[in-house]
Amino acid sequence: MKFHKLYSDADGESHWETVDVALQERSFAPPAQAIEISEAEPVQSVLFLRLRSGWDEPIHPTPVAQKLVCMAGQVRVTASDGEARDIGVGDVWHMEDKSGKGHHTVVTSEEDFEAVIVQHE
Template sequence: MQLLHLTEDAQGVSHFKDVEIALNEGDFAPPAPVMPISDKEACKNLLYLVLPAGWGGAKHPSPRRQVAFCLSGWLRVEAGDGEVREFGAGAIWRMEDVSGSGHKTTVIGSEDVQLAIVQLE
């Protein structure tokens, strides 16, 4: 996964740089399967993760109160009450189901889903 980084040199001149976000196998929301995931960054937490094409997890609560930003791909999320929503690139949603039975997430189609997640207090 890549991002565009706007930075500045010692003279204060800004520059763009394409940066590869390092992803490693990680356990994001047990009992959902492991997936490629970035390290956390301070903001309270900002992290990037990939749900690979074909990935489908077990029903699980959100690991924290968080807001997700879909960068690419399509996914289906089924809430505990059975309501189903589909999200694609550009979708933003807040998850606060942290202590109940949670939700089930499934990647739709043949493209990986790339997400940016901001975790809240």
């Protein structure tokens, strides 16, 4: 299992990284069988988001560290270093570029982009 991580370096440039999620088999919901599961991450809040088809925003940093889970549609997100990634259904995007140049997001699908956002702070 993997997710896309967008972060900013000390010079304020944003970059992409692919992160492998470590899973460990353990009992999670006894008496159910053991399952493969990651470590828990503390979260602050959960929100639902819709960006209408054709939506195109100016470049900006993320306001807080957060993960976005795409439920419908697709966006193209371009880091300030020029690398772009397409985020589509089932993709997880971790945003950590809270300072610096930020990123640009545009809805590339004909359908609206819908997601769940899990904020860490």
